[in-house]
Amino acid sequence: xxxxxxxxxxxxxxxxxxxxxxxxxxxxxxxxxxxxxxxxxxxxxxxxxxxxxxxxxxxxxxxxxxxxxxxxxxxxxxxxxxxxxxxxxxxxxxxxxxxxxxxxxxxxxxxxxxxxxxxxxxxxxxxxxxxxxxxxxxxxxxxxxxxxxxxxxxxxxxxxxxxxxxxxxxxxxxxxxxxxxxxxxxxxxxxxxxxxxxxxxxxxxxxxxxxxxxxxxxxxxxxxxxxxxxxxxxxxxxxxxxxxxxxxxxxxxxxxxxxxxxxxxxxxxxxxxxxxxxxxxxxxxxxxxxxxxxxxxxxxxxxxxxxxxxxxxxxxxxxxxxxxxxxxxxxxxxxxxxxxxxxxxxxxxxxxxxxxxxxxxxxxxxxxxxxxxxxxxxxxxxxxxxxxxxxxxxxxxxxxxxxxxxxxxxxxxxxxxxxxxxxxxxxxxxxxxx
Numbered sequence: 156x157x158x159x160x161x162x163x164x165x166x167x168x169x170x171x172x173x174x175x176x177x178x179x180x181x182x183x184x185x186x187x188x189x190x191x192x193x194x195x196x197x198x199x200x201x202x203x204x205x206x207x208x209x210x211x212x213x214x215x216x217x218x219x220x221x222x223x224x225x226x227x228x229x230x231x232x233x234x235x236x237x238x239x240x241x242x243x244x245x246x247x248x249x250x251x252x253x254x255x256x257x258x259x260x261x262x263x264x265x266x267x268x269x270x271x272x273x274x275x276x277x278x279x280x281x282x283x284x285x286x287x288x289x290x291x292x293x294x295x296x297x298x299x300x301x302x303x304x305x306x307x308x309x310x311x312x313x314x315x316x317x318x319x320x321x322x323x324x325x326x327x328x329x330x331x332x333x334x335x336x337x338x339x340x341x342x343x344x345x346x347x348x349x350x351x352x353x354x355x356x357x358x359x360x361x362x363x364x365x366x367x368x369x370x371x372x373x374x375x376x377x378x379x380x381x382x383x384x385x386x387x388x389x390x391x392x393x394x395x396x397x398x399x400x401x402x403x404x405x406x407x408x409x410x411x412x413x414x415x416x417x418x419x420x421x422x423x424x425x426x427x428x429x430x431x432x433x434x435x436x437x438x439x440x441x442x443x444x445x446x447x448x449x450x451x452x453x454x455x456x457x458x459x460x461x462x463x464x465x466x467x468x469x470x471x472x473x474x475x476x477x478x479x480x481x482x483x484x485x486x487x488x489x490x491x492x493x494x495x496x497x498x499x500x501x502x503x504x505x506x507x508x509x510x511x512x513x514x515x516x517x518x519x520x521x522x523x524x525x526x527x528x529x530x531x532x533x534x535x536x537x538x539x540x541x542x543x544x545x546x547x548x549x550x551x552x553x554x555x556x557x558x559x560x561x562x563x564x565x566x567x568x569x570x571x572x573x574x575x576x577x578x579x580x581x582x583x584x585x586x587x588x589x
Contacts, residue, residue: 170418183563211525215555223533283561314355445487527552
């Protein structure tokens with residue numbers, strides 16, 4: 156790769172940036188950096204964009220329902236979940252010291268900062284939703300969006316907890332409607348014919364869902380048209396700060412290894428960021444978490460959802476994607492596997508059949524799992540490190556895709572020395588220390 160080292164706009168010296176990772180975070184960051192005048196190259200170990208964590212994204216563009224994924228009750232429920240056939244959380248049996256240290260920290264974060272971080276994440280997601288919709292309109296992108304979101308609660312405790320959280324979000328002026336009873340739910344979504352007991356329901360008319368993978372692939376083409384280079388089947392082995400403020404990147408590929416030298420790097424590769432940062436004395440408080448997905452063809456159009464549904468207990472979203480229905484969510488603290496754990500499949504089928512039993516033959520759906528990186532506080536990790544020209548953008552997997560779009564723009568503005576368009580307090584870190 157030849158370097159183009161200097162571009163001058165708005166009295167800022169803008170340089171070449173490499174981005175490690177071609178998922179949602181990497182591609183959106185690349186696009187916004189290019190729009191800011193940077194020369195950008197994306198290094199992706201797969202053969203195309205959006206083939207790992209992004210492929211398992213729930214597709215939610217939902218600032219109202221998004222919340223930091225912290226697990227205050229996991230230590231209380233983990234062992235009971237081991238004996239359930241359809242658990243909302245899957246945990247491997249046995250004692251894992253590092254896992255439980257992470258869980259304890261997550262509980263402390265919930266107790267001390269959950270409400271504040273919920274407000275921050277709502278702000279970021281609302282911003283990201285606006286940006287995503289603007290990009291779809293500006294470039295006339297193909298959409299598979301569904302408008303409106305039903306938030307369902309299987310038990311009263313979840314309904315009361317979320318109601319208390321929502322009262323702190325009035326500043327965002329997000330429209331919402333409390334729905335009482337099955338008939339009220341059916342007025343919003345006529346296809347909802349469930350007999351499953353519901354303790355409460357909220358409807359958010361401005362929240363939405365869309366095809367995240369389709370969005371990323373189209374944004375890749377747009378980014379290429381404005382100069383972003385994409386290099387596939389490139390596995391980054393090491394990142395090294397050099398004298399003079401530059402960064403060397405060791406890359407392995409089928410045609411041989413090579414070393415690139417650039418002016419800065421953004422690590423947007425999820426859990427793969429950890430081994431790249433460790434030799435630099437930097438660590439990220441990330442835990443690998445599995446999420447699970449099913450995609451089934453619509454069988455009965457009249458009974459297929461037009462509004463996205465989110466089950467609070469199972470953290471599962473059901474969304475219409477063209478002539479298909481996608482069921483995605485759950486949490487698996489399990490080793491990575493290509494096919495979901497049988498209990499994960501059982502849980503996805505339970506949620507789908509509880510709410511839309513005749514919409515599709517969910518038993519014949521395509522099932523898969525994906526891995527995303529999760530912080531103990533449930534927030535994305537975006538910003539600089541103690542090495543001034545090495546940045547991170549990760550930890551978005553649990554939040555749909557609105558927050559990742561917003562974070563890409565925030566990081567690009569910060570790297571360009573621009574004032575961010577929204578308050579970035581609590582959203583952009585100044586440096587990751589070891």
